[in-house]
Amino acid sequence: MKRYFSLGAALCLAAGVAGCSGDDPAPPAAGGPTPVPAAVTFDVTDEAGHWFDLGSANKLAGTQSLAIVKPGDKVAFLQTKSIHGPNGAGPSRVESFHTVTSLIWPATATAAERIDQDKANKDDHEVTLNAPGLYVFVCKLHPYMLAGVIVDDPDTKTAAGAPAFDIGDNLHLFGVTHTADVRQAADATKAFTSNSNLGLRLLRAFFVVTSPTNWKDYTKVGQAYKPSYPPVAVKVNPVGALPLPNGIVPDLNVALQGAFDGEPIPTVTKKPSIDGIGEVWVDTQYEVSQTKGVAYPSTVTVVDVEGADKWTVKRKIALPAQKMNNAHNLWASHDQTRIYNTEWHGKSLYVHNQTDGTLLQEIELGNDPAHVMTRVNNEQVHVGLNGEDAVVELNKGTNGSLTINRRILVQNPGEKQAQPHAHWMGHDGNSMVTPNSNTNDSTFWDFITDKIKSKPATGTLPIASGINPDSTKYYVSNYLGHSISVIDMATGNNINNISLLQNYNPVTGVVGGNGAIGGLPIQTPVSPDGKFVITGNTLTATITIIDTAADGGKGALVKSIACDPGCHGVNFGAKKGGGYYAYITSKFSNRLIVLDYDKNNDGNVDDAEIAGWVVLADNAAPNDDPITANAGMGGQGLLPVPNVYNGWVQKLPSGGGDDSFCGQLTAAQRSPFAGTVITPCNPTP
Ligand SMILES: [Cu+2]
Numbered sequence: 001m002k003r004y005f006s007l008g009a010a011l012c013l014a015a016g017v018a019g020c021s022g023d024d025p026a027p028p029a030a031g032g033p034t035p036v037p038a039a040v041t042f043d044v045t046d047e048a049g050h051w052f053d054l055g056s057a058n059k060l061a062g063t064q065s066l067a068i069v070k071p072g073d074k075v076a077f078l079q080t081k082s083i084h085g086p087n088g089a090g091p092s093r094v095e096s097f098h099t100v101t102s103l104i105w106p107a108t109a110t111a112a113e114r115i116d117q118d119k120a121n122k123d124d125h126e127v128t129l130n131a132p133g134l135y136v137f138v139c140k141l142h143p144y145m146l147a148g149v150i151v152d153d154p155d156t157k158t159a160a161g162a163p164a165f166d167i168g169d170n171l172h173l174f175g176v177t178h179t180a181d182v183r184q185a186a187d188a189t190k191a192f193t194s195n196s197n198l199g200l201r202l203l204r205a206f207f208v209v210t211s212p213t214n215w216k217d218y219t220k221v222g223q224a225y226k227p228s229y230p231p232v233a234v235k236v237n238p239v240g241a242l243p244l245p246n247g248i249v250p251d252l253n254v255a256l257q258g259a260f261d262g263e264p265i266p267t268v269t270k271k272p273s274i275d276g277i278g279e280v281w282v283d284t285q286y287e288v289s290q291t292k293g294v295a296y297p298s299t300v301t302v303v304d305v306e307g308a309d310k311w312t313v314k315r316k317i318a319l320p321a322q323k324m325n326n327a328h329n330l331w332a333s334h335d336q337t338r339i340y341n342t343e344w345h346g347k348s349l350y351v352h353n354q355t356d357g358t359l360l361q362e363i364e365l366g367n368d369p370a371h372v373m374t375r376v377n378n379e380q381v382h383v384g385l386n387g388e389d390a391v392v393e394l395n396k397g398t399n400g401s402l403t404i405n406r407r408i409l410v411q412n413p414g415e416k417q418a419q420p421h422a423h424w425m426g427h428d429g430n431s432m433v434t435p436n437s438n439t440n441d442s443t444f445w446d447f448i449t450d451k452i453k454s455k456p457a458t459g460t461l462p463i464a465s466g467i468n469p470d471s472t473k474y475y476v477s478n479y480l481g482h483s484i485s486v487i488d489m490a491t492g493n494n495i496n497n498i499s500l501l502q503n504y505n506p507v508t509g510v511v512g513g514n515g516a517i518g519g520l521p522i523q524t525p526v527s528p529d530g531k532f533v534i535t536g537n538t539l540t541a542t543i544t545i546i547d548t549a550a551d552g553g554k555g556a557l558v559k560s561i562a563c564d565p566g567c568h569g570v571n572f573g574a575k576k577g578g579g580y581y582a583y584i585t586s587k588f589s590n591r592l593i594v595l596d597y598d599k600n601n602d603g604n605v606d607d608a609e610i611a612g613w614v615v616l617a618d619n620a621a622p623n624d625d626p627i628t629a630n631a632g633m634g635g636q637g638l639l640p641v642p643n644v645y646n647g648w649v650q651k652l653p654s655g656g657g658d659d660s661f662c663g664q665l666t667a668a669q670r671s672p673f674a675g676t677v678i679t680p681c682n683p684t685p
Contacts, residue, residue, distance in 0.1 A: 068165065176480070235249075302357060305640075349372060384422070385407075465524065468548065500544055545608065
């Protein structure tokens with residue numbers, strides 16, 4: 001029975017190709033009254049690039065996450081079981097919790113055509129879509145997980161009579177045109193025209209994110225980077241940026257490639273001329289290895305940044321026996337001998353031996369452990385449970401092993417589940433802040449009173465945070481708000497929301513002002529000296545820099561620098577001889593960027609430049625499971641070792657002489673914040 005056809009099948013039909021089929025088995029009927037079957041069903045999965053999966057038979061231009069339905073069709077999302085698995089229908093393809101949340105919808109859609117859940121979950125979901133146009137669904141925990149559905153008005157044709165897919169004249173974007181719960185009524189007057197630079201950017205992002213063949217591969221030296229998009233006619237609003245007769249974009253592939261793509265992959269890998277210190281651990285979250293297979297992606301890629309082998313991959317760690325699932329973020333014990341590593345689509349925290357990467361401990365914490373940091377005064381370890389409502393606190397025993405101490409609830413009794421993602425810890429161990437992706441606020445936890453000090457509102461879907469080196473201000477990146485919130489830690493109040501799109505015209509795409517632009521921001525640490533906040537932006541593929549002293553200390557966006565698709569992780573490491581590099585990862589490329597954001601260390605980023613980069617694909621590097629796909633892709637959390645943030649750098653072991661981590665740091669790097677006492681490396685007891 002033909003239940004729906006994919007875009008691929010539609011093209012097959014249009015082209016009269018034999019053997020094309022979008023047939024899809026019906027989900028198994030439950031007991032009781034016969035339910036209306038879904039016209040299209042996505043499996044929700046942990047598989048990189050195919051998080052909402054229609055199956056490989058329904059691939060088009062690389063994506064398996066775009067369906068075409070007709071008005072009135074029901075769309076289902078399966079988490080308790082699957083129908084598009086490697087062997088057809090079968091068990092669940094997710095390990096931990098997710099949400100299925102409306103992200104984009106046509107202005108003509110009603111509230112009943114949008115979905116969300118109050119809690120992260122592993123349940124099945126469905127929605128019936130009537131209004132023609134483009135709908136995109138996202139997981140609020142893992143916001144690269146995208147499903148696209150076009151409700152196609154079959155009467156929409158090109159002038160020549162060929163099918164043209166109608167994405168709707170005006171669209172809503174959660175966080176921009178609609179900031180309330182997506183299940184509430186939207187204000188149609190706030191929707192944006194689909195004939196706009198923003199519309200094109202979002203379409204392009206969808207096809208890059210959901211098509212691993214569209215990721216930017218730095219091993220393809222000299223080749224033009226040209227993602228492929230469906231070569232179909234698309235109907236948009238006749239009114240907008242582009243002069244389009246009847247609103248028809250004749251060929252989406254030509255339009256998107258022409259607007260955004262074509263720059264060649266550099267033929268020479270630029271290496272920084274000044275060494276770093278130590279090594280950088282990167283969670284290459286989408287890399288696939290042989291034993292674990294596609295169901296459990298991720299490795300850790302360890303990069304040498306000093307000495308004879310500097311700027312090369314030292315090792316890959318996949319943990320095949322543990323089925324490490326989407327390794328996401330890292331931190332180190334204070335002596336740097338143990339590396340803590342979370343699995344964002346699983347339930348565990350892993351502890352690695354820093355010298356050889358081997359596993360020392362696995363400890364199960366709960367759903368979707370996201371970020372991990374230590375508390376400087378007692379070396380407790382804190383891990384945010386993105387799929388729950390808490391930060392897990394662990395104690396470190398004298399033998400180095402971790403045990404769970406307690407769960408710190410980050411919302412007050414009766415409040416909605418917070419879903420904390422990337423928390424940050426204060427320099428003195430007295431504070432912790434969380435961005436709460438489900439409640440559009442931040443929790444400021446005070447360890448002295450052992451309770452919530454404040455819960456300031458932020459923008460939509462806050463995802464990461466950073467505290468400055470004297471714990472007087474903290475910064476929260478709002479993923480769907482495209483902004484950075486600034487919180488005063490004396491009062492606990494939000495004192496500024498810095499728009500990363502302030503210089504951008506969403507219709508024309510023109511960037512004015514000082515030319516700085518960001519969008520869909522993620523990791524946002526403060527430099528160890530407190531001068532800058534550096535943020536990875538996934539929509540615009542840019543690195544943005546906020547000068548923290550500007551605007552009377554409220555901070556201002558001063559610069560942006562080109563990054564890679566899915567620009568994501570940022571952390572600071574020591575530059576040999578003084579100052580810092582910002583190391584930056586991107587989800588949809590295999591490059592670690594080394595940003596020399598203040599070359600002459602004068603507190604001004606006018607001289608910021610990419611000092612070099614490291615290609616994270618290296619199938620010949622020593623590993624515990626051979627790499628089979630997505631080589632070096634999925635860069636997310638990263639950790640320079642040694643840790644040089646104020647509060648942590650002073651904990652580096654003494655002894656070891658000039659070659660030790662501490663011995664290689666300058667006096668200023670050992671005391672990064674003005675006013676703190678310079679700590680010698682070899683203190684006399
Ligand atoms: Cu998810």
